[in-house]
Amino acid sequence: ELKVEQNPLFLSMQEGKNYTIYCNYSTTSDRLYWYRQDPGKSLESLFVLLSNGAVKQEGRLMASLDTKARLSTLHITAAVHDLSATYFCAVDPLAGGGGADGLTFGKGTHLIIQP
Amino acid sequence: DVKVTQSSRYLVKRTGEKVFLECVQDMDHENMFWYRQDPGLGLRLIYFSYDVKMKEKGDIPEGYSVSREKKERFSLILESASTNQTSMYLCASSASQPQHFGDGTRLSIL
Numbered sequence: 537e538l539k540v541e542q543n544p545l546f547l548s549m550q551e552g553k554n555y556t557i558y559c560n561y562s563t564t565s566d567r568l569y570w571y572r573q574d575p576g577k578s579l580e581s582l583f584v585l586l587s588n589g590a591v592k593q594e595g596r597l598m599a600s601l602d603t604k605a606r607l608s609t610l611h612i613t614a615a616v617h618d619l620s621a622t623y624f625c626a627v628d629p630l631a632g633g634g635g636a637d638g639l640t641f642g643k644g645t646h647l648i649i650q651p
Numbered sequence: 652d653v654k655v656t657q658s659s660r661y662l663v664k665r666t667g668e669k670v671f672l673e674c675v676q677d678m679d680h681e682n683m684f685w686y687r688q689d690p691g692l693g694l695r696l697i698y699f700s701y702d703v704k705m706k707e708k709g710d711i712p713e714g715y716s717v718s719r720e721k722k723e724r725f726s727l728i729l730e731s732a733s734t735n736q737t738s739m740y741l742c743a744s745s746a747s748q749p750q751h752f753g754d755g756t757r758l759s760i761l
Contacts, residue, residue: 569749581749624693638684638696638709639750
């Protein structure tokens with residue numbers, strides 16, 4: 537059974553600081569996704585990581601994937617209040633899967649960025 | 652943009668009722684999914700479908716069934732609703748990845 541663990545689950549940080557959210561998973565997979573969810577809203581896709589060593593950046597967020605360590609990170613640089621949200625990582629349970637399979641999600645990291 | 656539409660944002664039903672949650676996508680995606688989201692548990696996969704009339708069990712299918720008669724529509728059915736099925740239900744669709752999510756249905760079973 538695939539397990540996906542995120543940490544931390546709660547994070548309060550100040551604007552301007554850097555921080556990293558970690559996502560570990562338990563079985564072989566080369567497809568990992570990061571989503572953002574604002575309160576009362578649906579999930580928005582942030583990053584799709586499809587191979588070992590993949591790195592994607594969008595604004596102040598950067599995601600990376602190390603399939604050998606079964607680890608993905610979401611790094612926040614110089615945080616701003618607008619990045620406050622819950623962030624989920626999700627893993628495709630089938631290595632090389634074509635997208636027809638359901639994802640296994642982490643429990644989410646609730647991020648609060650204070651002025 | 653991909654549009655995944657769930658028929659209700661909020662729904663209140665009684666224990667023992669048969670409940671239907673509807674999801675429609677407008678991008679001709681082959682794959683559709685139902686998840687439930689509970690505080691502290693993240694999202695858990697209930698059922699998914701990779702083609703019309705095809706369905707696969709996810710991680711927590713007990714107490715649920717699904718129907719996919721048309722490519723664009725995927726229905727989740729609670730055969731006899733129970734209070735432990737009170738939750739947020741999210742539908743998603745995809746061609747490959749990522750999955751695109753609807754706004755969710757917050758279902759309360761009294």
